[in-house]
Amino acid sequence: MRNKLSARDRAFQYKKEGFYCTDNSTVMFNFCNTKVSWDRKDTIEKHLKSAKHVASLAATKEETTKLQTSVASCFNKVVKDKKSADYLGKRVTETFVKANIPLEKLNNEHMVNFMNEFIEGSGALPCVKTLREKHLPRLNMEREENIKEKVKGKHLAVCCDETTDKQGRCVFVIIFKIIEASHQVEIVVGDVHILETADAKSCSRAILDSLNKYNISYDSVLALVSDSARYMGKCFDTLTNLMSDNVVVIQCWAHKLNLILNVLGKHLPELQNATSKIKSAFLNTRKRKHLFRQFLDDKYEAGRVPLFPVPVLTRWSSWYESVAYVSDFIEAIVEFMKSDDIASVSNVGVQYLASLSQEQVLKPTPHDAHFLL
Template structure:
């Protein structure tokens, strides 16, 4: 409500729109109470029901690890669908099987979920997600099983069809690397820059150009032609 365009709209188009509080007042006076009320309602909704726990990690714009945890009661609603609810969003200093499993267990404890009620853990196909289940979650939640999302399974099937086309695969891999920096590399770079220059906000790492370590070994101008020849 503090954006100039929105504030102008409220003042001109809404009766008493100028009385609508700014985001600081909304955050300090209302948001906390609304959050706690919604959390209690969600606890009541999930209590005693078999659950699927869905969690996935993604980097944000600053390269931090963000873990989203969703809880889905395995009962259909009035429309015949199974709904998942966002239970928590956790910022992790490091993303590995230990930090992920600790965050998931803490979330389930906050919602007073019985260990026996967790039936499914649904994640992507990453190695640390698998280890989070086998090394920690499997023993804590005896009725649970681990499944990976269908998109990753379909990706594995697609990879089986691509294997015979070696040269094409090499070209496509080289082409995709032109636009890609691994999330872990971004996080290490941002952490390094923050430690070295604490008074300045760290920016994204520069894009590597051809000929530098870890980049493509093809010229920028003739990248397609050179990659095709080397493959």
């Protein structure tokens, strides 16, 4: 005698078709949630062929396929978005660095609004801190590898100089001037060092560290170039002893000339005062400069005579250029300052020039405070 099947056994027979047993007496169809009589096998077979079962099964398969596609596409989209955001962060960092734009500008409200409006996906751009900590080091490594390839097996000159940043720190910049056999010259910034103090020891160590970092042999260095500061002279003496006697030491003649001009300015205080007064007459006065430009074009050939070159303390030889300009065009400057529209201006420089007589302009003496030019 054959054993009688239970509801659980019957559900197990049609498990692949989606039947399951809720208890020992009830069999349900999973997809259409229909209760099916399980005692007779043909009853279940008829249900499997019914329109309701076929429709429910088809709908379920379609929904499952859509779900699987959606999950896969979502995963791919996440991966793609992550790669896109990483690439965008790298390119933005690289662009800002090459354009000399501080990364902090990305936090500016107007910049954020602009990028969100015109750059698709800019909302996924990492914060400035992430850009600085993640992408800047990567870009620096790529740059260093690129420099290594450029200087490999090439002769070069090492140019260096020291300056001060806005925080008062000593910034020592090292530049490689690559000299090709075809006499083509390429210049790359090798390193920027923050030194505690600018002296021969710290500068020579910084130069040697840069040469070692880029695998540059000492024999490849043909020249050392810098200003004529005393500590740089000692620095180059140390380096030439380590490298070769054939290394040429070149000191900047523009710096030496500037030192000479500084001496002239100190020993000719009256000339220095006169130049300062003329500078004050033209400084931060767009309208007065525009009128002077028209005056020069009317008096001379249009565009032939430039405007007064304002001397700048930190710009080498600019004081000499100003003095030479005044020597050539002092009559025109005074004539302009004596005009009705300008002479009434309450400016120290304008009043100084407007008060000069024709005799003082045309016949300067060595002791004249205004024309020792």
